[in-house]
Amino acid sequence: EVQLLESGGALVQPGGSLTLSCAASGFTFTSSAMTWVRQAPGRGLEWVSTITDGGTTKYAESVKARFTISRDNSKSTLFLQLNTLRAEDTAVYFCAKVFHAWYFDLWGRGTLVTVSS
Amino acid sequence: EIVLTQSPATLSLSPGERATLSCRASQNIITYLAWYQQKPGQAPRLLFYDTFSRAGDIPARFISSGSGTDFTLTISSLEPEDFAVYYCQQRITWPLTFGGGTKVEI
Numbered sequence: 113e114v115q116l117l118e119s120g121g122a123l124v125q126p127g128g129s130l131t132l133s134c135a136a137s138g139f140t141f142t143s144s145a146m147t148w149v150r151q152a153p154g155r156g157l158e159w160v161s162t163i164t165d166g167g168t169t170k171y172a173e174s175v176k177a178r179f180t181i182s183r184d185n186s187k188s189t190l191f192l193q194l195n196t197l198r199a200e201d202t203a204v205y206f207c208a209k210v211f212h213a214w215y216f217d218l219w220g221r222g223t224l225v226t227v228s229s
Numbered sequence: 230e231i232v233l234t235q236s237p238a239t240l241s242l243s244p245g246e247r248a249t250l251s252c253r254a255s256q257n258i259i260t261y262l263a264w265y266q267q268k269p270g271q272a273p274r275l276l277f278y279d280t281f282s283r284a285g286d287i288p289a290r291f292i293s294s295g296s297g298t299d300f301t302l303t304i305s306s307l308e309p310e311d312f313a314v315y316y317c318q319q320r321i322t323w324p325l326t327f328g329g330g331t332k333v334e335i
Contacts, residue, residue, distance in 0.1 A: 149273075156328070156329045157265075157273065157316055157318075159318075159327065214320040214325055215275060215278045215318065216263075217278075217285075221271075
């Protein structure tokens with residue numbers, strides 16, 4: 113089955129860190145660029161970061177230098193390391209497969225990150 | 230950064246009616262625009278990419294048009310399952326950006 117499954121969301125204090133994972137199956141992960149998109153409660157979609165099949169990375173300005181996207185092709189898994197978390201990082205984080213540079217044609221169900229003391 | 234402005238924020242319609250959703254870009258994005266549908270508690274679903282290309286099994290009642298800075302998603306006759314939030318997204322330049330969404334409600 114073609115799917116993405118995120119995990120790792122949690123309640124974390126401001127300034128804390130977290131790592132999100134996204135397990136991919138049913139498609140050729142190694143040749144797919146992947147992305148993280150987030151959605152704050154009751155708000156719209158916000159692109160966070162993208163990693164190409166070759167490992168080139170892009171970040172939204174709001175997370176640059178705090179978040180790190182990476183991938184383990186041997187495990188078909190995408191990661192997002194979140195550091196120095198702020199209240200405004202509270203959101204559901206979706207991973208998505210990049211399609212036709214740079215749209216998103218396969219999405220996971222998301223994982224909730226809550227930053228609060 | 231390219232800003233995408235969607236209007237209206239909310240569209241209140243009945244099944245069978247026509248829905249017209251607008252997405253305006255702050256710069257020329259040619260036709261590098263996608264539309265997504267999101268239902269409550271679900272992930273977004275790609276409807277159209279590069280404005281005119283239909284993704285997957287998207288029904289023919291969904292029509293996407295536009296170029297440059299002005300784009301429109303039309304749902305010719307609303308079905309109950311079409312009530313959702315719709316987002317546009319541009320891919321011409323980084324950062325990738327989404328519009329704020331239009332909620333189509335009953």
